[in-house]
Amino acid sequence: xxxxxxxxxxxxxxxxxxxxxxxxxxxxxxxxxxxxxxxxxxxxxxxxxxxxxxxxxxxxxxxxxxxxxxxxxxxxxxxxxxxxxxxxxxxxxxxxxxxxxxxxxxxxxxxxxxxxxxxxxxxxxxxxxxxxxxxxxxxxxxxxxxxxxxxxxxxxxxxxxxxxxxxxxxxxxxxxxxxxxxxxxxxxxxxxxxxxxxxxxxxxxxxxxxxxxxxxxxxxxxxxxxxxxxxxxxxxxxxxxxxxxxxxxxxxxxxxxxxxxxxxxxxxxxxxxxxxxxxxxxxxxxxxxxxxxxxxxxxxxxxxxxxxxxxxxxxxxxxx
Numbered sequence: 001x002x003x004x005x006x007x008x009x010x011x012x013x014x015x016x017x018x019x020x021x022x023x024x025x026x027x028x029x030x031x032x033x034x035x036x037x038x039x040x041x042x043x044x045x046x047x048x049x050x051x052x053x054x055x056x057x058x059x060x061x062x063x064x065x066x067x068x069x070x071x072x073x074x075x076x077x078x079x080x081x082x083x084x085x086x087x088x089x090x091x092x093x094x095x096x097x098x099x100x101x102x103x104x105x106x107x108x109x110x111x112x113x114x115x116x117x118x119x120x121x122x123x124x125x126x127x128x129x130x131x132x133x134x135x136x137x138x139x140x141x142x143x144x145x146x147x148x149x150x151x152x153x154x155x156x157x158x159x160x161x162x163x164x165x166x167x168x169x170x171x172x173x174x175x176x177x178x179x180x181x182x183x184x185x186x187x188x189x190x191x192x193x194x195x196x197x198x199x200x201x202x203x204x205x206x207x208x209x210x211x212x213x214x215x216x217x218x219x220x221x222x223x224x225x226x227x228x229x230x231x232x233x234x235x236x237x238x239x240x241x242x243x244x245x246x247x248x249x250x251x252x253x254x255x256x257x258x259x260x261x262x263x264x265x266x267x268x269x270x271x272x273x274x275x276x277x278x279x280x281x282x283x284x285x286x287x288x289x290x291x292x293x294x295x296x297x298x299x300x301x302x303x304x305x306x307x308x309x310x311x312x313x314x315x316x317x318x319x320x
């Protein structure tokens with residue numbers, strides 16, 4: 001167990017280093033740089049001075065070595081778009097993205113697992129056919145299009161929820177603590193609903209398939225022969241066995257969830273990592289884009305390691 005954890009940790013460090021290298025060179029291979037924007041009072045000489053000041057006139061291998069050295073000391077660079085340190089911008093954005101993806105992931109797994117089990121138990125009946133069709137439709141929707149449809153329906157056609165941002169920019173500071181909490185929840189509903197609907201569909205399909213493999217097993221027939229209640233057989237025996245592959249899926253789901261959060265945060269103007277990344281890419285904010293990719297890869301790596309540990313906790317056969 002300990003050797004497995006150490007091996008996974010070493011692999012994770014290698015993955016983060018590879019992702020850092022790729023993101024560093026890819027963003028810098030695009031035309032332009034952070035100082036190529038049009039501004040009436042900025043002359044070419046001033047731009048060249050800025051490039052020399054921040055080291056963008058040096059060879060790429062030298063820039064990469066300097067960036068890795070700075071990142072190893074906790075210095076992730078400066079955001080020319082936000083006019084502040086990248087670490088400061090990320091310190092504000094990461095908790096917001098974790099809140100959005102964490103709530104969405106929890107709701108997605110709860111709803112997806114319950115619906116998947118219900119579909120497997122009622123295989124071939126009207127609930128299975130109807131829910132499978134609806135979930136397949138949701139699963140096939142692009143992230144940005146689904147978010148736009150949710151925004152259109154519940155913020156414009158039927159305006160019952162805020163269209164974007166994290167709080168009411170005008171009134172939030174003047175609200176009571178309870179009103180401020182309700183305001184945050186109202187702004188959280190639509191982006192969470194968008195991510196949850198799109199993610200829940202895939203989880204329920206995998207859970208249904210896993211349950212259908214477990215239900216015909218010998219130990220399920222033995223439990224029924226012993227006269228155990230059907231609810232106990234489904235949830236205590238079949239569901240626990242079918243849950244093992246779903247834990248593995250948790251590690252695979254995190255990259256897709258973070259990628260979907262980029263589009264959802266942009267659509268709903270949710271000031272998290274995805275919103276920062278979209279704006280930073282458009283502004284060619286090198287250090288901010290690279291840092292966001294690094295932090296995203298670290299979050300994915302941590303999720304995969306946690307999935308492995310949960311897998312070990314659920315399946316005692318691999319603890320040896």
